[in-house]
Amino acid sequence: MKKVRGLILLLILLYTGLLAGCWNQRELSQLSMVTAIGIDKASKDKEYRVSLQVINPSAVAGGQGQGGGEQISPITVYTGTGSTISTAIYKTSQKMPREPLFTHVQLIIIGESFAKRGIQDLFDVFERSPQARLTSSVLVTKGNDAKSIISTISPSEKIPVNAIVGKAKVTKSLWSENIKVTIDEVIKDLVSKENGLVISGITFIGNHKSKEGTSTKLSDILKIQGMALFKDGKLVRWLAGSDARGVMWIKNKMESTIYDLDCKEKKYGISVKNSTSKTNVTVTVKNEKPIFSIHALTEGTINEVKCDIDLSDPKEVKKLETQWGDQIKNEIIAAIDVAQRENSDIYGFGKIINRTEPEKWKKIKKRWGKTFAESQINVKVDAFIRQTGMRINPYLLQE
Template sequence: MKSERVFRIIVLLGMTLLLAGCWNRRELKELAIVSAIGIDKTTKANEVKVTFQIINPSTVATGIAGGAGGQQPAPVTVYSGTGETLFEAIRKTSQKVPRQLFFAHMQLLILGESYTREGIQDLFDFLERSDEVRLTTLVLVARESEAESLIRILTPLEKIPANSIAGKIKTSSKVWSESIKVEMDEVIRSLVSKGDPMITGVKIAGDPKAGNKTTNIKQTNLPAQLDISGIALFKNGMLKRWLEGDEARGAVWLTNKMKSTIIDLDCNERKDAVGIEIVRSHTDIKAEIQEREKPVFHISIREEGNISEVRCPPMDISKVEEIMFLEAKWKTKTRKEVLAALKAAQNERSDIFGFGEAVNRANPKAWKEMKQDWGAIFAESKIDVKVDAYIRRSGMRLKPYMSEHEGTANE
């Protein structure tokens, strides 16, 4: 009898746990799902502007925006507002939205270029304290424009513009590697350490006014589109300059985020005659600490790739010496791009590559003495770069088509 009573009590206690299971349940029809947030500086002192890109669920779910003919509603709605603090701007903008803002599915945080040049520390202090915004949200800088202008651009293929930009960032970082996928928690880690963040830029190509109309996605030649454009280099939380081309790709190598790219090599008198696709790459940074001297950094890069194109008639890639010749040129080019990125960072005294963390790992005691003046120490540190590059595959053809074709033509 006593055991039966105990059993009933246990069952009742278990049921009470289920009663609170949906205490914070919210209906979809009551929510405004935010896909992107933009932060800008206004012309007034100490005033910020917040822009929300909110999904129109009925349009997206039914596929209306992808239909033909007639007046079609936009897949997203954009609201913006201002305030003296970020929190005030968010609350004031929320008053314009007929539903409760829901940030759990937010894809992007976009920062206007003018805003980033004045400092981003306060913004990320606020966001890190928030329990609504995911720390895996992608962060971008709106290059040469406001974040609001960028957020208003409608995109083809992906109905939700935020998803389109996020997809471009992921694709670009995988196949070309002159940009990097940076999430909010990475920026926060850089700001709280003695390092500095770097963030990929996005630029409007075309007419911004035409881009925020649904007609922008009904044409094959888009009036406006969003392009990935460079990497923003920060110092003390402020944007200092942009890395592009060789500098940007060198920065990707140094952060060990190189997934894949194409390296073009010269051959004899032909420029960019041989293409190599990088399929694997790994970068290791080690610090050597000597008493009363600046640290010395040893960067080791190992990469593997396949020959993708040969337009050099004399070359026969079935020969080992030809492969070794290409590997040597490949190493030289990689090292050149890495050194270009290092020079840019050292000129700005901006440790965007986490060299300070390497010092801390090697000698925590020495790091405590250096970290207060780390920017100056980093700028004058000696850095040694070693590259090992290996060609794994040459494709189905050993000799260039051009050489055989030219030989046939001469007969």
């Protein structure tokens, strides 16, 4: 019995040794951590230019400098070109001292000129890669190339990509003229017969310079601005200002923003900030012609007053609510008009028909772009001012 137990123990130890082997391990010192990828149109037709933003660990961790106090750049940008994304990425190895690691990529930036050519086949490589994160954000450059954007050093963040992702998040939650889109969401919209596609834009403020293998100086400021509207996978136009804000209302992604209203004889005398917002879209289909009804509901707070209005008077508050609701309604109508003129259902109205009227959807889905453009869309907005801030009447109001 003892011999049998000893033999079993010996076998367990042997198999444990085989299972515990790390045959494919790679040390961190042998890898370059990629945090952002830029994709542009190369000089040769139908070729890709891929730029990788790579972290310099010594600059991020330690800090101060190298060789006589010289400041170390927190990033290095390497580029490669090829007929596929994979080829372009692997060709960067000719310039990189370490193997690239893509598990920490937070952002994919697409150059404007490339987006106009079409992004239909761009994301296959990310969906197949075991290292890719499909939750990485996607942006489109406006007036620049992607390489210049990811080569920019931020004055507020050690790792530049954190600054870009942070700006996109902050401006979405506070101003609501841009939308967060991830790789998996882009793929779903590209393959869908029901949805169009919008992606937020990013651009420079001021001059910029960049060189391959280096980073820009600390003089560039990046701004999240506008939305790129795609049709059949190609960038066809930009949405900005109230049109972009209208998109957020329709897609039920409005978080927070400011509206300036006229007060008495003073133009833009009052600012209102919305605190809660919700949009509901319903549809009925008659004779293969859909009729959509959009109902937006919002509540807000008086943020600033520059006129002598009596906010304790319900009639005055009601006038402001009506004016505010009309502004929102006009933005929604304008955003619908833009999408209908481009025959691009960026709001997913076709998806609503498919979900609620699947049999009727089958009859109209093949010509959905044109049908969407001709659809009747009714808009209703209910706006309510619930609070006036820390005081009711402004100090300008005379007793």
